[in-house]
Amino acid sequence: MNAHRSTAFAAAPEVPALPDSLLDAACRTTLGAPILLVALAAGAQVTSDQLVDAAVTPENWLTYSGTYLSQRHTTLDRITPDNVDELELKWVFQAASLEAFEATPLVVDGIMYLTEAPNTAIALDASTGRVFWRYQYDPSTEARPCCGRVNRGLAILGDKVFMATIDAELIAIDATSGQPAWQTTVADPSLGYAMTLAPLAIDDKVIVGVAGGEYGIRGFISAYDVDTGEEVWRFYTIPGPGEPGHETWEDGGDAWMNGGASVWLTGSYDPELNLTYWGIGNPGPDWNPAQRPGDNLYSDSVVALDADTGELVWHFQFTPGDPYDYDSVQIPVLVDLATEDIASEKLMLWANRNGFFYVLDRTNGEFIRGEPFVHVNWASGLDESGRPIETPQGPEAVTYPGVQGGTNWYSPSYSPNTELFYVTVWENYGTVFRPVEVEYQPGRVFGGGTLGGPIPGAANLPGFGLQPVNNWTDEVGNGAIHALDPRTGEQVWRFPTTDISHSGILTTATDVLFTGSREGYFYALDARDGTLLWRERLGGHGMNGPMSYALDGEQYVAIAMGMGLFVYGLPE
Amino acid sequence: MNTHESIGGTVPARLLARTLGLGLFLTLGGPAAAQQHAGQYDQVDIEYGAQIFAQRCVVCHGERGDLLPQANLRSGTYRNASSDRELSRVLTDGVPNTAMVPTGYTGSELTALVAYLRNITTYDPSAGSVALGDPARGRELAEGAGGCIYCHRIGAEGPRFAPALTNVGARLSAATIRRILLDPTGAMLPASRPVRVVTEDGEVIVGRRLNEDTFTVQLITQDERLVALDKTALREYAIGTESAMQPYGEIFDEAELADLLAWLLTLQGFQR
16 A cells, blocks of 8 residues: 555656646545545546557556457466466455446556446555445336346546446446546336446447347447447447348348347457447347247347447358347457468457357458357357358257357457467256247346256256355256367367356466356466466355456456455565 | 266165255246246146145135136136246235235245146046145155155254255145156256265265365265365265165055155245
8 A cells, every 4th residue: 555655656746737626526535645646546547549559558457358359368477377376365345235246347557447236336446455436326226137237347438437237327437536427328228228238438439238138129239429428329239121131030020129139248349440349149039039030130140330330341140040049249359360271360259159169250250160169959060151050959859058058248368379269168058948929018028938957857057146055067067168279169178167157267478367166266277278277265156257457567366256356466 | 087977886875875856946037937838737736736725725716716706717817917927926925905915835835826726727626636645644654664764854853964854845846856756866956966985095985965166075974974075185086876765656656655745745844
């Protein structure tokens, strides 16, 4: 703490002028000059250029996935395979909320910004965990997010942080004072619209998407002016009448109006192409495709949008006419990799909930390759265009992967060092799908079926529970970390775990891989070969992705487990 | 590391006894979330539901369920519920400002009542129950030829190695209990499997798995010790897939099974 304060002191003479508003904010909340100067650091601006060049300031973590490329990889190198077992707990932030802790913190020049569920934004000191401010937004009781009142974190740009709420509001919050700057209604929560993702800030806009794929929404991605909150553009993830793709809703009726195609994880951005990439969720009703014949664009697709206008530049659909709830909301991981047999070096890597690992050309959406990374029986493979060769299982037969997928929303990682892609996987996990006709009713669950497990009578779904007892192991499935080679689509190594995991992955420039688990471990593997390097028992359920930042040259790794955010570093 | 093999042959039968998997009946959203139409309801639950209905519901709703014109249970639709989950909620919470008061039905009772109500027009109560017999005779079987109490604890009595039966009649539906009786191995939860361990210094530990993760396993042993082991420091580690509980269809006829099931359903915990 003292060291941090003195750093702020040293920096003080370089600060040119103290804006009145900042002075006011600081004086209202603090006493005395030294603390005032710490508050100055909180007022640091984040420019759009800094976001583009986030990789050159690895001491900061500026977007949900670290950088616009979403590799969840840090170039910080103090923690290595040789010293990772010396890591020690530096501080813990305990959330007041008992909801799942799914947020990835941002760190800007020593200030950490995070959220706790449902919609409280918090700024704290990244060296101690002490809180500067909390902004608690109480969402409408109309909010009905399908799967928990969660929030995955903030975006930052200029002097504001941005929070998307479960009642589908977008709120800009002054990063220094913690006071709201503007608030915009994105959608109607009584119809099942919600937001759980961390927004993505690009240029002068903040971009979000809407969840609600289990409630018969019509999904969209929309951009808002960072200064005013006014909507700049909106892209509907289900094309309306007359628009290209509308013909893939073949019923000719109004299935498209309630067809889901939600967006609930943060997209990526290629500044050179000025394309922003977003994964789109399942069509609705989830499990009864008979009610929505056709491919159902752009459900279960990745879309590439012009970041200025929101116009669709290309799309690639992973699971046409999906009957399995294989949301394709996974983080689009952008990778520049020169290979002998691929013309383009600008790739997109995607381990999909449907069990296939895809390599796409992100300039045009062309399919390069796709290989199953888990047991898959709903398709025998992919054709040359990447379309699945479908092999539907009969009634009461087990479909692999199951409804939660071969992977899901847990952030993967890519290391430019090893040139490998790392993903949290559910192995040998299947579901019996039982479609049922369902009528659309506004704001009501629009699932269209029921689910069963592979062992009759046994607990079959891991759900999102925080239970300390693992009761669904063995035949019902298990977890694993997989390292996949984008040059071949093949698995290079795997680290199997007894229970499944909801945790994302962080890799470092020194080939350390960090991840959490539902078992309650925060652990490190050697990214080159999957060797276990270190493990720490934190006891809670890991439901976010680890991240890393630095203060005064010292590297830290942070992970949320249970209700706490745990921050580790090397001994002084 | 995990070798999934039968270890029944290497362990005294008594020791492995009763790894009855108390097969949790949860599917997505619980027992009543699923079934929306006939054919998915088990006959055992329908019969159990008919019994409960005859005891608890007929005073107001009549033997056929159609005594109240404003709440005709034979009409196929309900004013305050459409899904099974909603029907369960009405059964639990009652209907405000009516004689339908909140109740304390257990999960297995709710499953049974919903199953019965969904089949009320086709079920013939005069035929009597096939699946449910006499609980008093069932208790004699459990304490005699069935041998249940030699492995399972009930309340404050009995051994702890097998899962307790204290409230099995409240936790598990009639159909689930019957399935466990007929096919203990098939119904055994993976988590409850028998485990055999040889430690680095040669000690053999056999137990029923209570919990496991990638690095550790937690057991209850035959002599009722709670043991936690680091899996990375074991010489041998094997998980059995065979339940030591005998399939009761092999030793009891249908009438005896019906008696045993009826008794198990009376085990509702210490207090209600």
